[in-house]
Structures are given as C-alpha cells and as structure tokens.
Amino acid sequence: MIALGCDHGGYELMKEVIKYLEEHGLEYKNYGTYSTDSCDYPDYAKKVAEAILSGECEKGILICGTGIGITIAANRYEGIRAANCTNSFMAEATREHNDANILGMGARVIGVGTALKIVDTFLNTPFSDDERHKRRIAKIEN
Numbered sequence: 001m002i003a004l005g006c007d008h009g010g011y012e013l014m015k016e017v018i019k020y021l022e023e024h025g026l027e028y029k030n031y032g033t034y035s036t037d038s039c040d041y042p043d044y045a046k047k048v049a050e051a052i053l054s055g056e057c058e059k060g061i062l063i064c065g066t067g068i069g070i071t072i073a074a075n076r077y078e079g080i081r082a083a084n085c086t087n088s089f090m091a092e093a094t095r096e097h098n099d100a101n102i103l104g105m106g107a108r109v110i111g112v113g114t115a116l117k118i119v120d121t122f123l124n125t126p127f128s129d130d131e132r133h134k135r136r137i138a139k140i141e142n
C-alpha cells in the first residue's frame, strides 16, 4: 500500500502519479490535498509519515512545488527516510543505499515523464541489504 500526499503545487502531478499507479494495479491511499487551493505541505507530510509509521502503508510519495519542503517536513518523523529525487539514478540509489520509505518530488522542477520514471524506479528497487548500508541507516536511526 502506497501513501500519497501533496500540496497545491503538487496536485496536478499527483493526478498523473495516481493514473500510473492505477494502470499498474498498485494500491494506494490518497491523503490529499484534493485541489489546487493553497494549503500547507507539512500537513500532508504528517499524514503520509504517520500512515507509514503506523504500518498502514509501506511506502509514500510526497509532492510539492520543489519537493523540498514536504521532504524536510516528513524527515522530522523518526523512522521516516524521505528522499527528494529529480532523476531515476537518485531514486534507485536512495532505495538501494538509504532504504528510503518516502519519495519526494517537485512538480515545479521535473516534468511528468521524468516523474513517472522516478516513481517506477523507486517502487521497483529493493534495499540492497548490504552490511555497510544497514550500519549507516542504524546510525541515522540512533
């Protein structure tokens, strides 16, 4: 189950992400926002972070204008590793090395095609499980 959250800046791109998830038969829970009316990205970062930490969802996708604010906000929650990605290499590396559980993207930074490639990579790349990465993540968590 994938938790989705965005602010007004990310709303249009999130609609494309939802289309992608539905076309690929992937389950999601959409925590909003549900329009382009101005809102505050920390509210949606909180909902998605809590959905993951409660075990309700396994991964999350957060979108705002830059991907920065909503990722900063999500990373304030212990156990969340949110990564703002602008290309597929970053998405692959953050899954393999950081075991990121939230993908952040900026709708004012990347186009739809790039965003969907990033989503695809993020969702399909496993954590490498290598000892060095586990050790580093443990240091973050501690």
Ligand SMILES: O=C[C@H](O)[C@H](O)[C@H](O)COP(=O)(O)O
Pocket (backbone or CB within 6 Å): 007, 009, 010, 038, 041, 064, 065, 066, 067, 068, 069, 070
């Ligand atoms: O990091 C913050 C995000 O990019 C927000 O989407 C952005 O700050 C919203 O800006 P505005 O309220 O001017 O649309």
